[in-house]
Amino acid sequence: MPAYIALLRAVNVGGTQLPMDALLAMCRSAGFEQARTYVASGNALFRSRLRAQQVRHALEARLAEFLCKPVGVHVRTAAELATVLAENPFTGTPPGRTVTVFLHGPPPAGALEGAHGLGAEQLALGRREIYVAYPDGIGASKLVIPAARTGTARNLNTISRLVALATAL
Helix, strand or coil, rough: CCEEECCCCCCCCCCCCCCHHHHHHHHHHCEEEEEEEEECCCCCEEEEECCCCHHHHHHHHHHHHHHCCCCCEEEHHHHHHHHHCCCCCCCCCCCCHHEEEEECCCCCCCCCCCCCCCCCCEEEEEEEEEEEECCCCCCCCCCCCCCHCCCEEEEEHHHHHHHHHHHHC
C-alpha cells in the first residue's frame, strides 16, 4: 500500500483557515491509514489502497464540504516526492530559498515564458513541477508565474522532511 503526501493549496495563507486536526479527521474518514499532518500549511501523509487521483478527489470533496469552497490538492507518492528532491536543478541555492511548485500535470508549453517580475530568481521545469530558486529570499520577490496559479509551493526543507516522514510510515 503506497504512502502518499497530500499538499493542499492556499491553506492557512490567504484567508483559508483549516485546523490540522480537521484535515487529519478528513483523512481518517476517507479511510486513509497511518494519517498524520505536518506543519500548518496543509500537508498530510498517509497510506491508502486508492490511486493518487482517487485520493485527490476524496480529499477535495471533504475539503469543499468543510470549507464551503474548493481547495486544490496535489498528491504525490513518497517515491515521487523523493524524485522531486533528486531532480532539483538548483543545488547551489539553500533549500529554504528553493521552492517547488506542484502542478496536477506536466507544465504547459511556454510555462516559463509568461513569468514576469523576474529579478535574481531562477526557474526550471520538472515533470509535474516548476522549480524556483530565490537567492535573495522569497519575501522581497516580485516574481509572478501564471502557469503556477493552480499549483502549490513548498520549500525544499519541507519537501525533504515530508519524504522522511512518508518513508517512515
